[in-house]
Each structure stands twice: as C-alpha cells, then as structure tokens.
Amino acid sequence: MKIEVKELDMYYGDFQALQKINLQVESNSIMAFIGPSGCGKSTFLKTLNRMNDLIPGSRINGEVRIDGENIYEGDVDVIDLRRRVGMVFQKPNPFPMTVFDNIAYGPRIHGERKKEALEQIVIESLEQAALFEEVKDRLHKSALSLSGGQQQRLCIARVLAVKPEIVLMDEPTSALDPISTGRIEELITELKERYTIVIVTHNMQQAGRVSDRTAFFLMGDLIEEGDTDTIFHTPKNPKTEDYITGRFG
Amino acid sequence: MTTRQKFEEELEELQEAVFRLGILMEGQLENALRSLLKQDADMASAVLQKDDELDQLTEDIENKCIHLVATQQPLATDLRMIFAANHMAIDLERMGDYSCKIAKVALVLQGEVYMKKLVDIPRMGEIALMMIDKTLNLYMKKDVTNLSDIAAADDELDALHHQILRELFTYIAEDQRNIKQAIHFMFISQHIERIGDHATNIMEWLHYYVTGERVTFN
Numbered sequence: 001m002k003i004e005v006k007e008l009d010m011y012y013g014d015f016q017a018l019q020k021i022n023l024q025v026e027s028n029s030i031m032a033f034i035g036p037s038g039c040g041k042s043t044f045l046k047t048l049n050r051m052n053d054l055i056p057g058s059r060i061n062g063e064v065r066i067d068g069e070n071i072y073e074g075d076v077d078v079i080d081l082r083r084r085v086g087m088v089f090q091k092p093n094p095f096p097m098t099v100f101d102n103i104a105y106g107p108r109i110h111g112e113r114k115k116e117a118l119e120q121i122v123i124e125s126l127e128q129a130a131l132f133e134e135v136k137d138r139l140h141k142s143a144l145s146l147s148g149g150q151q152q153r154l155c156i157a158r159v160l161a162v163k164p165e166i167v168l169m170d171e172p173t174s175a176l177d178p179i180s181t182g183r184i185e186e187l188i189t190e191l192k193e194r195y196t197i198v199i200v201t202h203n204m205q206q207a208g209r210v211s212d213r214t215a216f217f218l219m220g221d222l223i224e225e226g227d228t229d230t231i232f233h234t235p236k237n238p239k240t241e242d243y244i245t246g247r248f249g
Numbered sequence: 250m251t252t253r254q255k256f257e258e259e260l261e262e263l264q265e266a267v268f269r270l271g272i273l274m275e276g277q278l279e280n281a282l283r284s285l286l287k288q289d290a291d292m293a294s295a296v297l298q299k300d301d302e303l304d305q306l307t308e309d310i311e312n313k314c315i316h317l318v319a320t321q322q323p324l325a326t327d328l329r330m331i332f333a334a335n336h337m338a339i340d341l342e343r344m345g346d347y348s349c350k351i352a353k354v355a356l357v358l359q360g361e362v363y364m365k366k367l368v369d370i371p372r373m374g375e376i377a378l379m380m381i382d383k384t385l386n387l388y389m390k391k392d393v394t395n396l397s398d399i400a401a402a403d404d405e406l407d408a409l410h411h412q413i414l415r416e417l418f419t420y421i422a423e424d425q426r427n428i429k430q431a432i433h434f435m436f437i438s439q440h441i442e443r444i445g446d447h448a449t450n451i452m453e454w455l456h457y458y459v460t461g462e463r464v465t466f467n
Contacts (some may be wrong), residue, residue: 205322232324234461244324246253 001066001165002027002196003048006173008062008106010040010047011055012055013198017043021062025213030188030197031198032211032228034204039217041200045168050078050087066166083110086159090171092151094143097136099126102143104152106162121161128194129157130187130212156187160195167191169199185210204244208232216240256321263313264389267334267341270306271385274341275378277303282374285437286354286367288351293298296352307342311335326458333458337388340447340454344381347440349448354433364420371436373409373441376402380448384455393459396452401464406445413438414421420422450454 010018018040018127025031043052050071052058063070071081083103083106095102100245103122104112112118122139126132132152135146143154152172159167169188176210187199188210201207206215216239217226224237235241242248250258251386277296284293314335319324324329417431448465456464 045357208324233328235325241325245327246256 001025002067003198004063004068005047006063006065008044008047008060008064010043010052010060011058013057016142017048017220018060021222023215023222024199025196025197028192028194029213030199030211031193032207032214033189033198033200033204033217034207034214034244035223036248037202038219040220041215041217042170043199044217045068045087045170045198048166049083049087049134049166050076051087053078053230072109075225076164084164085164085166085168086162087151087161087168087170088155088172091175091201092148094151094154095145096142098140098143099143099146099154100139101160103157106158109163126154128160128191128192129192130190131154131157142185147180149176149183152176152180153185155189156184156191160191168199169197171200171202173246174202181206204232218243256317256323256327259313259317259321260327263310263317263331263334266306266310266313267337268385268389270303270310270338270341271381273299273303273306273389274345274348275385277345277380278351278374279380281348281351281355282371284352285358286371288355288359290356290359293352293355294463300349302346303342307338307406310338325463328463329458333454337451340450344444344447346430347444351437351439355439358430358433361430364430367434369409369413370437370441371415373406373413373438373445376406376409377441377444377448381455382444382449384452388451388455390460393456396456397466400449400452403445403449403467405443410438410442 001024003023006022008018008021009016021044033045046052046070047060047064048066052060060072064072066081066085069076080135085086095105097105100122103125104118107118109120112121117227121134126135131150132151135154138145143151147156152175155169155173155225170189173184176184188199191197199207199211211228213225214228214231216223216231216235216237218239223238224231224235226236230236231240235244277299280292281296283289284296286448314331317331378403382401383395387393387396416434417435420427421431436452446467452466453464456462456466
C-alpha cells in the first residue's frame with residue numbers, strides 16, 4: 001500500500017472535521033474522493049501532505065502512513081514530504097514568471113543549479129503533462145499568457161518536476177471547459193503508470209471515468225469506499241446511493 | 250420543482266409506461282389465443298391492428314430512456330432502472346409480435362375444423378399469462394422475493410411444448426392431411442414457449458434493477 005490511513009481524526013480548533021478515517025490507497029492507482037461541499041474530502045486530501053499544518057489551530061489524531069512511514073511523527077521533513085506528495089489545486093495558479101521558470105522553480109529550490117539538468121527536467125515534465133508540444137516555442141514567455149487548461153497542465157508539470165511519488169488533485173478541472181477537462185482526465189490516466197493519484201472531484205462522471213476506487217465522504221465521515229464501478233453502480237450504503245443519484249447534496 | 254423531483258417524476262412515468270406496455274401485451278396474447286380457440290377472425294384482426302400501438306409505446310419508452318441518460322446522467326438504482334426499462338420494453342414488444350403471429354394462424358385456419366381439441370396450447374397460454382402478470386405486479390412493487398418461483402413456470406412451458414410436438418408428430422404420422430394444421434400448431438406452441446423465455450428475461454432485468462445483481466432464470 002502506498003498510503004495507509006488509520007483512525008484519523010482532524011480538528012480545526014474545537015471543530016472536528018474528520019472522524020476516524022480508515023483508508024488505503026494502492027501504488028499506481030487513482031483514488032477519487034466525492035461528497036458534498038464541506039464533507040471533509042479536501043481537508044482529508046490536505047492531511048496526506050500536511051498542508052493542514054499551515055492552518056492555525058489544526059491538529060490530528062491517528063496515523064497517515066506513506067510507504068509504511070507515519071508522516072506525522074516528529075522527525076519527518078515536511079518540505080521533502082510535500083515534494084514526495086505534490087498537490088494541484090482547483091484554480092490554476094502559475095507563478096507570474098515564464099513557463100520555464102515555473103517548472104524549474106521546484107528543482108531549483110531543491111538544489112538543482114545546472115542549466116542542462118534544469119532544461120532536461122522542464123522538457124520531461126512538460127512532456128509528461130502533455131503540454132510540451134503546445135508551449136515549446138513559448139518557454140520563455142509568461143505562463144500567464146497560457147489558456148486556463150494549459151495553465152492547469154503547467155501546474156501539473158510543476159508538481160512532476162520535483163519527482164513526486166503521489167499527486168494530490170483538488171478539483172483540478174472545476175475551472176476548466178470540457179475540452180481542457182478531457183485533456184486533464186487523459187493526462188491523469190497516463191500519470192497513473194508512474195504516480196499514485198488522489199483526486200477530489202464534484203463531477204461524479206469524472207470520478208467514474210478516471211478513478212480505480214472511489215471514497216464517499218459525508219460530514220467528516222468516510223461513508224463508503226470501494227472500486228469505482230461498484231460505488232456508482234451498486235453502492236452498499238443508502239447514503240452513497242442518495243448522494244450519487246442527487247437525492248441530496 | 251427541483252431537478253431531482255422532476256427526474257423522480259420522469260422515472261415514475263417511465264415505470265408506468267413499461268407497466269402499460271405489459272398490460273397491453275397481456276391483452277394481445279389473451280385475445281390472440283381466444284381468436285384461435287373460438288376461431289374469431291374479427292378478434293384476430295383486432296390483435297394485428299393493435300400491434301402498432303405496442304410498437305409506438307416501445308419506441309416512446311426507448312426514447313425516454315435515451316433522453317434520461319443524456320440529460321440526467323443517472324447512476325446506481327436510477328441507471329439500473331432505466332436500462333432495465335429499456336430492455337423490458339424490447340422483450341414485451343417481441344412478446345407482442347409473437348401474439349400477432351398466433352393471431353395470423355387463427356386467420357389462416359379460419360373455417361377449418363381443427364384436427365383435435367386444443368388443450369395444451371391454452372394451458373401454455375395460461376402459464377405464460379400468469380408469468381407476465383405476476384412479474385408486472387412485482388415490477389410495480391420493486392419486489393423480487395418470488396421471482397425464482399415464477400420463473401420456474403418456464404420449465405412447465407418447455408415441457409408442454411415438447412409434449413405438444415410429440416403429440417403432433419403422431420398426428421402427422423397417422424394422416425398426412427394433418428400436416429398443415431400440425432405445423433401451424435407447432436409454431437404456436439413454439440411462439441408461446443418463446444414468450445415464456447422473454448418473460449424470464451424481464452424477470453432477470455427486474456432482479457438487476459432492484460438488486461444490482463445479474464441472475465439467469467432461463
């Protein structure tokens with residue numbers, strides 16, 4: 001198992017946002033989190049690379065293990081953890097710099113200084129993110145000149161540039177048009193060969209199309225987790241059925 | 250009205266349309282068999298005329314299913330309900346076609362003295378009608394508890410069909426003037442046997458709709 005979560009509680013001050021979450025994610029698989037707004041799925045995603053540490057008053061009980069190692073134990077290097085567990089956000093957020101520098105930013109702060117090595121990383125990352133052909137003549141132009149879909153793939157390339165093992169995606173296509181969404185979905189499926197992917201999505205069909213397994217969250221509880229076909233076809237829990245069929249949420 | 254409420258209403262309408270098609274189909278089989286037994290040409294013609302209504306209703310159901318899939322992107326029970334409705338409609342429409350074939354034989358044999366009193370064919374008809382009637386009632390109740398018992402009646406249909414074939418072979422062997430009627434009765438027996446198979450298909454779709462599990466009753 002790439003990720004193992006055991007009895008995870010998560011609090012924002014007095015508010016308990018997650019309750020006794022138990023979940024496992026296999027290597028080189030795609031796990032989708034679904035659930036209504038405020039159910040805890042994005043919060044849970046952020047516990048997987050300790051992004052929640054940045055929020056004052058947040059604390060957790062329980063374990064999150066990556067390759068068997070508890071990432072909440074004292075001596076974990078959080079910067080390295082976030083390199084290993086990269087994150088793509090809802091809205092594309094390229095840095096206000098060139099396409100090249102956006103990708104090279106991560107490797108540079110992790111110590112890579114050689115020009116040839118950085119060029120190699122930029123090209124490889126853009127190729128993996130299926131963006132290289134579209135931007136190869138614009139590498140030194142501002143990333144902000146790219147379309148929304150291209151910017152999001154640039155953000156994925158930026159994550160890939162630091163050679164992560166896991167990629168977390170928080171509604172990565174919610175701000176994109178259907179064509180760009182399709183490109184990102186294809187990309188997610190291709191990336192599975194090299195990375196373990198966890199994606200939060202409000203788009204049920206997207207979860208159905210791209211993921212191997214799906215977990216349904218409701219009010220901080222993990223209600224049901226299973227292979228995606230089963231969750232969308234014959235869910236066991238009536239709450240899952242009610243949510244995916246639009247009876248509430 | 251919320252989108253979900255409207256969708257619920259459309260699903261209900263779809264289920265009622267399938268039920269209505271089932272009731273129409275039952276009437277067709279009943280009348281086709283009656284026209285054969287009573288040698289009633291008017292009734293047989295009425296069965297043939299009414300088939301257009303079944304075809305139209307089947308097409309309406311199929312269109313409704315396509316519309317719901319395209320506009321509602323259904324999942325779980327909703328998705329199963331829609332696919333089951335589509336398949337059930339196709340099976341019911343085929344059963345209607347077999348009823349027409351029986352009515353056509355009734356017209357062909359008009360005015361002829363039957364070589365024997367028809368006993369087992371009406372029995373097959375009653376069994377097939379019972380299977381359809383009970384299945385439609387369970388469909389409206391989304392209930393699968395007795396489905397396998399009802400499906401077991403298909404074995405009786407198969408056994409009666411083979412018994413009829415054996416009997417008709419002896420009539421042909423006895424007197425070749427029996428060939429024409431015997432062949433027609435063989436086809437009728439075969440049509441009812443096929444209607445039974447379609448009834449078990451419908452039960453399988455009902456089971457899938459309610460439980461999500463694929464089973465084989467035939």
